[in-house]
Amino acid sequence: MSDNIELNAVLERPEGVARGPLCIIIHGFTGNLEEAHLAAVSDKMLENNIATLRVDMYGHGRSGGTFEHHNLFKWLNNGLDIIDYARKLDFVTDIYLCGHSQGGLLVMLLAAMERDRIKALIPLSPATMIPDGARNGNLLGMEFDPEKLPPFLPVWDDRKLDNNYIRVAQTIDVEKAIAAYNGKALIVIGEADATVDYRDAERVASKYADCKFVIIPGDTHCFDRHVDQMASAVEDFMLSII
Secondary structure: OEOOEOOOEEEEOOOOOOOEEEEEEEOOOOOOOOOHHHHHHHHHHHHOOOEEEEEOOOOOOOOOOOHHHOOHHHHHHHHHHHHHHHHHOOOEEEEEEEEEOHHHHHHHHHHHHOOOOOOEEEEEOOOOOHHHHHHHOEEOOEEOOOOOOOOEEEOOOOOEEEOHHHHHHOOOOHHHHHHHOOOEEEEEEEOOOOOOOHHHHHHHHHHOOEEEEEEEOOOOOOOOOOHHHHHHHHHHHHHHHO
């Protein structure tokens, strides 16, 4: 439970490992914990004796709440509760954060807030353009007047989004979040990502104190073409720090 909303989650542990690290894995905007690229990350973690906790966030997948009323503040509260839950698991030694797209932005914000509790950070295709897009009136295919927001904004698949999503995003400072986290990080993005420009992701990576940056040639936002290469990049990074 998080803020009286039930969150759907899948906790998996490697066989024969009594104690060890755990990686929290968060999906993106309109996503869910069962997506192939998240399952690929989880499988690589388990192969290397790292437990995983994949979670459907507020208004997504099988969790409570509605999509149209979700926003990053609600997801941040979810994230803080998820980390608190993970810290209470008696088999967990260290906690890693991994998130895709909006989930990538989320884990960047969480790592800044929980920097004393997080061993490493793995944003995949992080949607760091969301705050600026919310302030500029052009975000995720939605165009709007950032000073005169309509009650709801149309999204794809006949979905709509409460304007509180934009109001919340307008307050978020990605630069401060990056500066607040000094631990190890890995950012992975597809060269052909049509949602997040790989050059923006590269600039974000360069601002972290200790960040490895990996581009998957010709790949998409969700690593549809070379998910194995993305998962291998995550594996190589994890093996370098565990």
